[in-house]
Each structure stands twice: as C-alpha cells, then as structure tokens.
Amino acid sequence: MMDLRRTMLFIPGNNPGMLQNGGVFDADAVILDLEDAVSPQEKDAARLLVAHALKYVDYAGSERVVRINPLDTFGLEDIRAIVPCGPDALLVPKVQCAADIEAAARAVALAExxxxKPVNLIALIETPRGLAEAYAIAxxxxxxxxxxxxxxxxxxxxGAQRTPEGSxxxxxxxxxxxxxxxxxxxxxxxxYTDANDEAGLERDTAFAKHLGFRGKLTINPRQIDIIHRVFNPSAKEIDWARRVVAAIRQAEAEGSGVASLDGKMVDAPIVNRAERILQLARLLGLREEEGQ
Structure with a gap:
C-alpha cells in the first residue's frame, strides 16, 4: 500500500495542547518534535510528553513520527524512551553519512x-556532506x-541566502x-516557512511536485489543505493515467509489448507513473471529476 506523506506537520514536543489536538488537522503525518522546538532544559519533560502522546492520543490515522535530537546530543536518550511507545517512524536530523543511519538503526533495534511493529527511519538531510552522501544514507x-x-x-x-523563490x-x-x-x-x-504567504506556498509546492517530491514538511496546519490540493492528482492527470493503462492493456491483449498514446510510445516508466497516479487516486477516493 502506498504511504501518504503529502504533509508532515511539525508539532512541538513541549506543547501539551498541540500534542493533544494533533489529530484534528488531517495531516498525512504528524512530527512530534523533540529537537528544534524544544530548549535543552526542556528535553526531559518533552520526551515524557511525547511518550505519553504516543500511548494515549488518537492521531486519527496520521502517521506518527518523532523527530529526535542528533545522536551526538540527546538522540540516543530519545530513542530509548520513545521507540518502546510505538511510533511509526523517527525523523533523524542532521544525517551526514550512512554510519549515522546505521547507528540509529542499531539503537532502535535494541529499544524495540x-x-x-518495526520503527521506520526518515533521514533529514541538512548539510552539504549529507547531500553529497544522500544515496548511501538512503x-x-x-x-x-x-x-x-x-x-x-x-x-x-x-553561505546562501534563503529566498521565497528557492533558486x-x-x-x-x-x-x-x-x-x-x-x-x-x-x-x-x-x-515553506512563511505561513501567511498562501500563493507562495502553492507555487513552491507545485514546483516541488514537478521535481519529483512526494510530500512536504509542514510548519502550520493552515498549510495542509493547499499542499494536499497540489499533490493530489488532478482530473487531467487521472484521465491521462487511465488512458495509458488502457493502451498498454490493449496492446498486451493483441500480443504486442508496444503501445502508443497520442502518437507517443508508452514504455515501462510511463506505465509506472500512470499506475502510481491511479493508486494515489484510489487511496484518496478521488473520481476523475473531483480533480482540480
């Protein structure tokens, strides 16, 4: 089954109210944050709050992810306390190399x-070295x-200046x-860090989708609907995908491994893309006329 991560909403691990209400926002995933949102003197208290939330709060089907601290600070303590509470995944920050993930995986295995159910890992790439070694990390x-x-x-x-355009x-x-x-x-x-710029968020999300991203980290619940709308397949995309699948099935029924659509050859990567679109549409309960 396809894992939906169109929106992954950060929730401060030291905010009991937000932890309690995190399930009402309809994010695909909630990230209970023990790192940037929590000051060093609040780490222990936040860890207890997040552990309690994992055990007792209903997140209404959202994937429950915990952003731990880096392993060289409080990360191992986080893993020991959080993993037995059954999160779906850990977001591991500032991953620099494969060894960082290997160390996290070993600690998780010991804590389970x-x-x-095995706890997954999501690697947060935040440094030039981490980016250079992204495939090894993955x-x-x-x-x-x-x-x-x-x-x-x-x-x-x-040493670059962050801009809304993101060049x-x-x-x-x-x-x-x-x-x-x-x-x-x-x-x-x-x-997208400007929660008040809805037009900018929509443009940035559409560009991310165009590049091949499957979802977006999200800092404010007000961003969720816009991001979902962008990542959801449109009626045009669903119609195209249905036509691609129909064309390849017809070709197979006629004993041919080659199909064409609108004068273009339909090969395996095209079929795979079409099938992903239809799988997402079915998962979301979308009909062709409901696309935007």
Missing part, C-alpha cells in the same frame, strides 16, 4: 519491544523509507530527489 538500512530536505540549515552551511536550493532538491528515487524511497521537500 518483542513483537513490536540505502544504509532497510528501515529508511524517505529522505527529507532541511533547507534552512543547508543554505546557512553553504538557491534547486541543486539540493534535485540531488535529493535523485538519491531517493535511486534507492526506491520517497523524497520529502523542505518546509
């Missing part, structure tokens, strides 16, 4: 309870299901998408 362990881009730290590291992160975006695709996992885009 017998019979517990393939470091079978628990890794996605790469996510953290553009704020990345641009600071390369300074184009190379980072394309390299991360390529590494994720080569590894057969998802690529998740960096947040």
């Amino acid at each position: 309870r017998p019979g517990q 393939t470091a362990d079978r628990r890794v299901v996605a790469l996510a881009l953290g553009a704020e730290d990345y641009t600071a590291a390369i 300074e992160i184009l190379t980072a975006r394309t390299l991360l998408v390529n590494a994720a695709a080569a590894a057969g996992i998802q690529a998740i885009d960096t947040p």
Whole structure:
C-alpha cells in the first residue's frame, strides 16, 4: 500500500495542547518534535510528553513520527524512551553519512519491544556532506523509507541566502530527489516557512511536485489543505493515467509489448507513473471529476 506523506506537520514536543489536538488537522503525518522546538532544559519533560502522546492520543490515522535530537546530543536518550511507545517512524536530523543511519538503526533495534511493529527511519538531510552522501544514507538500512530536505540549515552551511523563490536550493532538491528515487524511497521537500504567504506556498509546492517530491514538511496546519490540493492528482492527470493503462492493456491483449498514446510510445516508466497516479487516486477516493 502506498504511504501518504503529502504533509508532515511539525508539532512541538513541549506543547501539551498541540500534542493533544494533533489529530484534528488531517495531516498525512504528524512530527512530534523533540529537537528544534524544544530548549535543552526542556528535553526531559518533552520526551515524557511525547511518550505519553504516543500511548494515549488518537492521531486519527496520521502517521506518527518523532523527530529526535542528533545522536551526538540527546538522540540516543530519545530513542530509548520513545521507540518502546510505538511510533511509526523517527525523523533523524542532521544525517551526514550512512554510519549515522546505521547507528540509529542499531539503537532502535535494541529499544524495540518483542513483537513490536518495526520503527521506520526518515533521514533529514541538512548539510552539504549529507547531500553529497544522500544515496548511501538512503540505502544504509532497510528501515529508511524517505529522505527529507532541511533547507534552512543547508543554505546557512553553504553561505546562501534563503529566498521565497528557492533558486538557491534547486541543486539540493534535485540531488535529493535523485538519491531517493535511486534507492526506491520517497523524497520529502523542505518546509515553506512563511505561513501567511498562501500563493507562495502553492507555487513552491507545485514546483516541488514537478521535481519529483512526494510530500512536504509542514510548519502550520493552515498549510495542509493547499499542499494536499497540489499533490493530489488532478482530473487531467487521472484521465491521462487511465488512458495509458488502457493502451498498454490493449496492446498486451493483441500480443504486442508496444503501445502508443497520442502518437507517443508508452514504455515501462510511463506505465509506472500512470499506475502510481491511479493508486494515489484510489487511496484518496478521488473520481476523475473531483480533480482540480
């Protein structure tokens, strides 16, 4: 089954109210944040709050992800406390190399309870080295299901100014998408940090989708509907995908391995893309006329 991660909403791990209400926002995933949102003196208290939330809060079907701290700070403590509470995944920040993921995976395996559903890992790439080693990171362990881009730290590291247009992160975006695709996992885009700029968010999300991202880190619940609308397949996309699948099936029924549509050859990558669109449409309960 396709894992939906169109929106991954950050929720501060030290905010009991937001932790309690995180399931009402309809995000595909909630990220209970123990890192940037929490000051060093609040780490222990936040860890307890997040552990309690995992055990007792209904997140209404949203994937439950916890962003831990880097392994060289409080990350191992986070893993030991959080993993037995059954999160779906951990977002591992500032991943620099495959060894970072391997160390996280070992710690997770030690912390899991017998019979517990395996906890996945999402690697947050925030540094030039992490980007350079993205494919090795993506393939470091079978628990890794996605790469996510953290553009704020990345641009600071390369000395670039962050802009709404995002030209300074184009190379980072394309390299991360390529590494994720080569590894057969998802690529998740960096947040759009101006929560009041809805037009900018829509443009940025559409561009991310165009590049091959499957979802976006999200900092404000008000961003969710816009991001979902962009990532949902449109009526035009669904119609195209249905026609592609019909063309290849007709060709197969006629004993041919070659199909064409609108004068263009339909090959395996095209069919795979069409099938992904239809799978997403079915998962979302979309009919052709409901697309935007």
